[in-house]
Each structure stands twice: as structure tokens, then as C-alpha cells.
Amino acid sequence: MAERKTLTTASGIPVGDNQNSITAGPRGPVLLEDLHLLEKLAHFNRERIPERIVHAKGAGAYGTLTVTKDISAHTKAKLFSEVGKKTELFLRFSTVGGEKGSADAARDPRGFAVKFYTEEGNWDLVGNNTPVFFIRDPLKFPDLIHTQKRNPQTNLPDATAVWDFFSLSPESMHQVTILYSDRGTPRTYRHMNGYGSHTYSLINPAGERTWVKFHVKTNQGIENFTDEEAVKVSGEDPDSATRDLFDAIAKGEFPTWRFCVQLMTEEQANAFPFNPFDLTKVWPHADFPLIEVGTLELNRNPANYFAEVEQAAFSPANLVPGIGPSPDKMLQARLFAYPDAHRYRLGANHQQLPVNAAKATDVNAYQRDGFMTFGDNGGGSPNYEPNSFGGPVEDPSAKLSPLALEGAAAQYDHREGNDDYTQAGDLFRIMSDEQKSHLIGNIVGSMRPVSDEIKYRQIRHFHGADPDYGKGVAEGLGLDIAKVLATE
Structure with missing residues (x-):
């Protein structure tokens, strides 16, 4: 059997006893001088870093x-x-x-x-x-993700928020059709x-x-x-x-x-x-x-x-x-x-x-300091540029090629004149009957708890992509497609 290594603190100091805390007598309180205990507890309290807002798991x-x-x-x-x-x-x-x-x-x-x-x-x-x-405009990203998270009052998933947002955001139709097909559950x-x-x-x-x-x-x-x-x-x-x-x-x-x-x-x-x-x-x-x-x-x-x-x-x-x-x-x-x-x-x-x-190239940056800086932190080299002391310099060959832009800086309506239905409809039409059935069934199951107002609004989007798409969801929810289309 290979020789066992000696347990140390994070600073490399040997630990003499990892089974028993230092106490004032067998029944006495724990002493503040038990530095190994303090380090273990303090580090344990900090083992979790903030969870990713999205892509957490x-x-x-x-x-x-x-x-x-x-x-x-x-x-x-x-x-x-x-x-x-x-x-x-x-x-x-x-x-x-x-x-x-x-x-x-x-x-x-x-x-x-x-x-x-x-x-x-x-x-x-x-x-x-x-x-x-x-979505196609990043201004809506926090709103989208909030609908996919938990209701701020109940702390439960919220189908109403999900479908309210989708029904008010027709640009979501293509991704919604993918998500509620079997491709949404790899x-x-x-x-x-x-x-x-x-x-x-x-x-x-x-x-x-x-x-x-x-x-x-x-x-x-x-x-x-x-x-x-x-x-x-x-x-x-x-x-x-x-x-x-x-x-x-x-x-x-x-x-x-x-x-x-x-x-x-x-x-x-x-x-x-x-x-x-x-x-x-x-x-x-x-x-x-x-x-x-x-x-x-x-x-x-x-x-x-x-x-x-x-x-x-x-x-x-x-x-x-x-x-x-x-x-x-x-x-x-x-x-x-x-x-x-x-x-x-x-x-x-x-x-x-x-x-x-980076593994295959040297990192030569002028950033310094901050939490958890590894290495020599640049040593005594200059932390500014340009400098006269041989510091790293720019490489013009790495510049991006110019991109011609036009138009006034403004907040343009990204939905105006945009076709949000054709590609979603094309995707629906190439599905097999079984795939269409699964898609519609998954949507119906998710939409069942939401209000008729939201159902009607979203079904009109499905109908815009393909009439059979809208009719299938309406029938699955027990709604008359003619009434849905007539309601504004």
C-alpha cells in the first residue's frame, strides 16, 4: 500500500487531530483557538457560489x-x-x-x-x-427568463406567465414549436x-x-x-x-x-x-x-x-x-x-x-489585482499601455474587418413587418402525424391552467403558422376554433 499523505490545512500546516475539537475539558465548551475547526466551518459556509441564473444544472x-x-x-x-x-x-x-x-x-x-x-x-x-x-431583442431576455422561473408569490412554476408572455410575443412561435415537440425532451x-x-x-x-x-x-x-x-x-x-x-x-x-x-x-x-x-x-x-x-x-x-x-x-x-x-x-x-x-x-x-x-498561448494582459489572482500578478512589469519598458503590444492583424452600417440610432419595432409564422408552420408541416399529435398534446397539457383570454391569443398564433396547428390546440382545449378566431 502506498504511503498515505499527511492531512494539512489549506495553508499546508499538518493537522494533528481531525476527529476531535479542542474543548475546555471532556465536557467543556469548544475553544476559539481550534483553528482547524474554524477553517473547516468557515470554508464550509462558503462552499456554494452563486447559481447561474440560466443553465444552472x-x-x-x-x-x-x-x-x-x-x-x-x-x-x-x-x-x-x-x-x-x-x-x-x-x-x-x-x-x-x-x-x-x-x-x-x-x-x-x-x-x-x-x-x-x-x-x-x-x-x-x-x-x-x-x-x-x-426572442430577437435582448431587452426582452430578463422578461422571458422571469416567466420560466417561479412565481414571486407562490414560488411555483407559473403556466400563466409562460403563455401570457408567449402569446404577447409572436416571435417566439418557432422556438415554442420546437420546445413543445419531443425535441424539447432529449x-x-x-x-x-x-x-x-x-x-x-x-x-x-x-x-x-x-x-x-x-x-x-x-x-x-x-x-x-x-x-x-x-x-x-x-x-x-x-x-x-x-x-x-x-x-x-x-x-x-x-x-x-x-x-x-x-x-x-x-x-x-x-x-x-x-x-x-x-x-x-x-x-x-x-x-x-x-x-x-x-x-x-x-x-x-x-x-x-x-x-x-x-x-x-x-x-x-x-x-x-x-x-x-x-x-x-x-x-x-x-x-x-x-x-x-x-x-x-x-x-x-x-x-x-x-x-x-488559455492552454496553448501566453496571456499577456494589463489587468491586475482582484480576488483570487493567481501567479505573480505581473510582477514588477508595467500595468499600463503604451509604455517604454517592453510590455506587450497590439497585433494589427487581429483587428476585425470594417463593417458598413447605416441608419439612425433609434428604438426600432422589431415586430413591424416581420413574418413570425412561416418557419414555425414549415416545421409543423414536415412533422409526422405522431409528432404533430405529441406537439399538440404537450401544448394542451401546459396551457390547460391558463385563462381563456391567453388561450385564445396564443391559439391565433398557432393558426397563423398553420390552420391545422391552431385547430388541433383549440380542440385539445375544448374550444371552438371559429370562436377563437372571431375573438379579439
């Missing part, structure tokens, strides 16, 4: 991206520079609306966030298992796709821009629970997807995904019939086919959940040279909101935590 694993197709004509990002190139990564899956103790099988979108440890720094692709979202994290969802930009060595959407397509096949199966599994094993992912990797059954892109030129974007940066819509694959550029594999479990999964911090603002943002309003807000959430939850130096730290 998750699972993660390490892996690699292997490039299978050369797209260097579109991007100067070095991770895509040659076929066969491998980049290490960490991927975190999550549910969105529930708390840390919620069930993995709950009806909810799933987060799909990937941190690529590239030689040019970390690139974070922070998306979901759906290619669209409920069987496991391995059996679902991931999407960057937003439009991003690729910049090539000549400074030319191509708009891009990222798709991560499972090789395990899509598998979903029915609503009845999801309810049953949630009661029997609330951690079903977390368990499945860990066990599969532990057994060497490494899950893989096809890493794909859709590409659109600036000229195509300018001539596109709708806003290509609208997060509530997809780009038609017939016009912009998927191009497979790599294979993503997960092959290593974390050694410690808290250190590596709970403290993992992803930000869409982590964009390496050759990959940039777009005018997508939701993305623009996430560029601020995500790193700001990490500064609140983990501290100003969260990038120094091992799971978040």
Missing part, C-alpha cells in the same frame, strides 16, 4: 475537434488552418430554466457550450440544442444536436468577411423522450442525462458530432428576403447547405465537478482572430452579459481558473 466533458475539411479560404483562424489539425476542448451541456436540482429530462432547451483551447487563445461557441430562440446529451444559433463572421487572410452559422450534429442519432417518458424518468432519475454522459465516457464509448457550417456572403445577406441576423429564424439548407468541417469527440470526464464543470465560464465574446460577431442583436448583448455574469459569479479573474485558462 449541467454536465461536461473534455475532448477534441479534428478538422476534416479545409476552410482556410474563409477564415484565418488557426484551429481551421489544415486538415487533420486537433484542438482540445471542454463542452458543457445544461438545462436552461431549471435550478441546479431540477431534472435533466425536463421540457426545456438544452445549453451546448464549447470552449476550444486554440493556439490563439480560447474560442467559446456558446449555443443551445436549437437553431433559434424565443433522451440524453449524446443524442441531440448543438447549434451556435447566432450568425457569426469568418474573416479570411485578405480581410474578407463571410457570415457563418455553426451546427454540431450528433453521430449517435437524435433520440427524444415523449412527455410521459420524460415525466417518468424525471421522477426515477433526475440526473439521467448527467449519468448517461459520464458512464458512456467512462466505458470508452466516446460520443462524436459532425462539426458543420453554413456560409453566406455579404452580398447574399444584403439580398436575403429576411434579416439573416434574426435569432428566431433559420437559414434554409436548400440555399445554404451544411458543410462538414470537422469531428468533435468527447473522451475524458472531469476529475472534479465543481472545479471543472461548475466553474467553467463560457462567453461569446471569446472570439479568436478569423472569427467575429455579427449584427445579431441578441449576440451583441450576450457579448457583455456572459462575461459580466462570470465576473459576478466567479470573480474578475475567472479566466485564470484551470478550466477557463
